[in-house]
Amino acid sequence: MSVELAINSPVxxxxxxxxxxxxxxxGIALGSLHLAGKDVASPMRTYRGWLIMIPIVLGVLFLGRExxxxxxxxxxxxxxxxxxxxxxxxxxxxxxxxxxxxxxxLGVVSMVPDPRLGSPGWYGFFMAAPVFxxxxxxxxxxxxxxxxxxxxxxxxxxxxxxxxxxxxxxxxLLANTGNAYGYLLFLVFAVEINDxxxxxxxxxxxxxxxxxxxxxxKTLAGSVGxxxxxxxxPWLLWFSFPHFNPALLVLTGxxxxxxxxxxxxxxxxxxxxxxxxxxGATIQGHGGILDRVDSMIFVAPxxxxxxxxxxxxx
Amino acid sequence: xxxxxxxxxxxxxxxxxxSERLRRFPRERGMLAYAIRSVAALMLRAWMRIxxxxxxxxxxxxxxxxxxVLVCNHxxxxxxxxxxxxxxxxxxxxxxxxxxxxxxFSSLPRSAVSAVLINALPxxxxxxxxxxxxxxxxxxxxxxxxxxxxxxxxxxxxxxxGRFRSGIGRLAAGRDIDILPCHLEGGMRAWPKGRLxxxxxxxxxxxxxxxxxxxxxxxxxxxxxxCADLEERVAELGGGAA
Numbered sequence: 001m002s003v004e005l006a007i008n009s010p011v012x013x014x015x016x017x018x019x020x021x022x023x024x025x026x027g028i029a030l031g032s033l034h035l036a037g038k039d040v041a042s043p044m045r046t047y048r049g050w051l052i053m054i055p056i057v058l059g060v061l062f063l064g065r066e067x068x069x070x071x072x073x074x075x076x077x078x079x080x081x082x083x084x085x086x087x088x089x090x091x092x093x094x095x096x097x098x099x100x101x102x103x104x105x106l107g108v109v110s111m112v113p114d115p116r117l118g119s120p121g122w123y124g125f126f127m128a129a130p131v132f133x134x135x136x137x138x139x140x141x142x143x144x145x146x147x148x149x150x151x152x153x154x155x156x157x158x159x160x161x162x163x164x165x166x167x168x169x170x171x172x173l174l175a176n177t178g179n180a181y182g183y184l185l186f187l188v189f190a191v192e193i194n195d196x197x198x199x200x201x202x203x204x205x206x207x208x209x210x211x212x213x214x215x216x217x218k219t220l221a222g223s224v225g226x227x228x229x230x231x232x233x234p235w236l237l238w239f240s241f242p243h244f245n246p247a248l249l250v251l252t253g254x255x256x257x258x259x260x261x262x263x264x265x266x267x268x269x270x271x272x273x274x275x276x277x278x279x280g281a282t283i284q285g286h287g288g289i290l291d292r293v294d295s296m297i298f299v300a301p302x303x304x305x306x307x308x309x310x311x312x313x314x
Numbered sequence: 315x316x317x318x319x320x321x322x323x324x325x326x327x328x329x330x331x332x333s334e335r336l337r338r339f340p341r342e343r344g345m346l347a348y349a350i351r352s353v354a355a356l357m358l359r360a361w362m363r364i365x366x367x368x369x370x371x372x373x374x375x376x377x378x379x380x381x382x383v384l385v386c387n388h389x390x391x392x393x394x395x396x397x398x399x400x401x402x403x404x405x406x407x408x409x410x411x412x413x414x415x416x417x418x419f420s421s422l423p424r425s426a427v428s429a430v431l432i433n434a435l436p437x438x439x440x441x442x443x444x445x446x447x448x449x450x451x452x453x454x455x456x457x458x459x460x461x462x463x464x465x466x467x468x469x470x471x472x473x474x475x476g477r478f479r480s481g482i483g484r485l486a487a488g489r490d491i492d493i494l495p496c497h498l499e500g501g502m503r504a505w506p507k508g509r510l511x512x513x514x515x516x517x518x519x520x521x522x523x524x525x526x527x528x529x530x531x532x533x534x535x536x537x538x539x540x541c542a543d544l545e546e547r548v549a550e551l552g553g554g555a556a
Contacts, residue, residue, distance in 0.1 A: 085325040085328055086322070086325070087323075088322050088324060088325070090325060090344070091343075093345055152320055273322075274322045274324055275322070275324075276328055281330055282331075282332070
């Protein structure tokens with residue numbers, strides 16, 4: 001990935017056109033609803049949030065591999081920060097400091113070449129990283145010579161690192177593959193479309209609740225509709241990974257459709273158990289960063305390993 | 315097996331946008347803000363030493379423990395920066411310059427600088443003066459906090475010291491609070507109001523001995539007496555009448 005490659009990449013250009021077209025279409029639709037006298041204040045805020053986020057994401061991908069990995073690292077750090085602020089782990093500077101340092105280390109490991117193979121990104125170290133980080137986190141109470149309340153902090157720190165740091169940051173590893181634009185653009189696009197589809201199908205057909213004690217707004221119809229859309233997307237966007245066979249397309253659709261919604265539900269029960277509505281108020285109309293990237297957390301690692309095992313790194 | 319539910323402590327400012335979070339006081343302690351502020355304080359100290367040849371006299375008057383108020387004449391933005399450079403580095407996160415909310419917290423970038431770098435206490439000098447004073451006295455009840463106040467309320471344009479406003483009197487009269495009069499010389503020449511950047515002029519900060527007004531009866535008379543006394547002491551440190 002680099003600026004030069006992005007300019008000459010037909011995949012990048014196609015996504016630019018698709019996203020630009022969808023944004024223009026949504027803008028016109030919202031505008032005409034507004035003219036028709038409908039109240040569109042809330043979707044308008046969400047739309048404005050998209051108008052800020054999409055150029056940033058595309059811009060970072062355009063800048064290349066380094067910018068993408070730095071961006072993913074930053075997102076993971078901000079995501080963990082929101083988690084820490086929501087649970088109260090942020091008050092423990094040693095625990096959260098170790099997790100921040102570990103996230104930074106993962107960013108470096110994704111960036112540097114493998115010392116033995118010379119290929120970009122030290123895959124082996126990335127995969128082994130949790131062993132060391134968990135050991136460090138577990139040692140904090142020993143160093144502090146304190147037991148009271150430490151189990152909860154240790155558990156939260158480990159979850160925070162593994163889930164919001166390590167799993168999410170597999171996205172950065174995709175930047176090291178030969179087909180980085182196709183994989184990354186497809187994943188970001190498909191995961192967000194999956195979210196929008198779940199919401200839309202739920203609004204139109206939704207009656208039965210999906211998991212009413214976790215997230216009362218999610219419906220079975222929304223979930224099924226979203227999986228349907230996500231199963232169709234890899235076929236429609238086959239140009240993103242022309243070397244995939246139909247079996248891989250089906251698998252990709254399932255990973256995005258099921259994984260995306262699982263990520264959403266996980267954040268929902270975390271928030272519900274803590275007793276807060278949003279993880280933050282960073283993005284206008286979207287809540288915190290975690291409320292936006294939650295669906296990617298399962299999708300990124302599973303898709304990455306699918307590509308690695310079956311798809312070749314392209 | 316029955317497990318007790320965990321007790322979470324979400325940050326009290328969760329769900330509020332950043333711009334609002336910066337204006338809140340007392341602020342949540344954040345690791346990032348502490349790191350940035352520590353680095354900024356070191357750079358500030360270097361700049362003050364090298365560019366302004368800042369000399370500080372009477373540093374031994376700062377109390378080793380307990381809270382105190384630094385009261386200073388106000389000629390430029392350098393005043394705050396000099397006073398921030400005069401306190402021990404480990405107190406930097408517990409040192410709060412009272413800053414006009416209508417100026418220093420008027421926009422997001424300004425709030426960010428005021429809250430993160432300066433650690434300012436947003437002081438409402440117009441509508442909610444009493445509320446802001448209550449914030450100040452709550453702050454001084456804790457050990458080891460330092461409040462920086464400019465009782466003139468605004469920067470001087472003439473070079474002459476303005477009258478002290480009653481806030482400091484209301485804060486101190488009849489209460490056990492140590493007040494240190496300070497005087498900064500050279501601020502007016504180095505960075506007069508309206509200039510974008512400071513000029514390389516020498517600065518000298520004098521920190522006077524702690525005053526305590528707990529023996530006074532609370533009341534308007536005592537408030538005026540405290541103001542007049544501190545005004546005189548600050549002017550004296552500057553080596554002249556007010």
